[in-house]
Amino acid sequence: MAERNQTVVTEFILLGFSETHPIRLVLFCIFFFLYIVALAGNTLIVVAISVDSGLHTPMYFFLANLAILDIGCTTTVLPKLLENLADKKSISYVGCMTQLYFLTWFLGAELLLFTAMAYDRYVAICHPLHYTTMMSRMVCFLLAGSVWAISAINSSVHTGLMIRLIFCGPNKIKHFLCEIPTLLLLSCTSTYLNNIMIVIADVYFGVINFVFTMVSYGFIISSILKIRTTEGKKKAFSTCSSHLIVVTIYYTTVIYTYILPGSGSSMDNGKVVAVLYTTISPTLNPLIYTLRNKDFKTALKKIFVRFTQNLRTQNESLANLSLTTLLLYSQLISVLDHAILSQSS
Incomplete structure (x- = not known):
């Protein structure tokens, strides 16, 4: 009965970054630039892979999926962040839950996709003669579909558990986005079930997938070291080095965010880390994957000429x-x- 008499929160206040106007203006320009670059770079990847038949391979198929996820992730977060920097800090309850759903969906899907991409590189380097069979079109679609579906189910569970909670005040989120750890701190009801599901999701998405990815790269590095020629080693390593760099950056930031407690200075550090995996990573991914890739450069030249x-x-x-x-x-x-x-x- 006491809970029913409490005022239910209908909107949240995203405290974001600095309250100083000049700093907000600078941050607005920086994030706007990064958003445009991320959209342009990832869209270019999707278009190039769709248009050029030479890029219709499993590796580029998964890369196109990663680009789509990056577009979704930045679009879920940055428009609202730019609005926040323009001095509109409020977000409705429905808007907050919607952002939470899509952000959790895209982040989880990226972690699963990294595992699928690692498996693809493992098959390509360790079993090159069976690559076309083991990574057929049907297998690729099945892996990609599983990535999107499993992450969507996980996001639905977390969002559903979040909706059942009661938020009766305070409604100030010490962040620039609606994220599970920060929202749980504001709940007036028990978050025990939410915390259990977070642990299960962290073990599956973070620990198990990370182990699978690292095991795949263990076999990959072992196979590369067995190659006799230096040129062969360089060629084999170049096909997976970009992915390994992206995986390292992404896992480091996500694990930091969801393992550290959401209070005090950890919250301030969490904002910086969240910027890394929602903004910097989607912006850098097209550059990391394309600058050292001759096939992709050739495809871009063809598109430009056309x-x-x-x-x-x-x-x-x-x-x-x-x-x-x-x-x-x-x-x-x-x-x-x-x-x-x-x-x-």
Whole structure:
């Protein structure tokens, strides 16, 4: 009965970063720039892999999925962060739960996708003769579908458990986004079941997938060391070094966020870490995966040449259309002048 008489929170206040206007302005410009770069880079990856048939391989298929997840992750967080920096700090209860759902979905899916990508590299390097069979199109779609589905179920469970909680005040979130650890601190009811499910999810998504990924790379490194030629070792390592860098950065930031307690200075550090996996990582991923990839550079050149040719063709068509319009207009003027002169005479 006491809980029913309490005022239920209908909106939350995201405290975000600094209250100083000049600092907020600088941060707004930085995050806006990073958002544009992340969107452009990841969209370019998806377009290049979709258009170029030479990139229709399992490795690039999973990379396209990663780019889509990065687009979703940044779009879930950054628009609201930019709005927050523009001095609108409130977020509705529904908006907060929606952000929580999609953020949990995309973060979990990325962790699972890293494991699938590690398995793909393991098969490519350790079992090259059976690669086309072990990583057939059906297997790739099954792995990608499982990644999206399992993460969606996990996110639905966590969001559903969060919705059943009562928030009666305070409603100030010491963060720039709605995230499970920070929201649990504001609940007026028991979060025991939520904490149990968080531990289970952390063990599955964080520990088990991390172990699978590291075991895959253990076999990969062992196989690379057995290659006799230096050129062969470099070529084999170049196919998985980018992925290993991204995995290391991502796991470090996510584990830091969900293991440390959400209070005191840890919350301030958590904001910086959250920026890394929601903003910096999606921005850097296209650069890490494409700058050292000759196939992708070739695909981008083809797209650029095709785009330039289409633009040139469109410009020529517009010029011809404009010239035709001018000729028709001049002929119309001549006809009108002739008609006027005939009436005058």
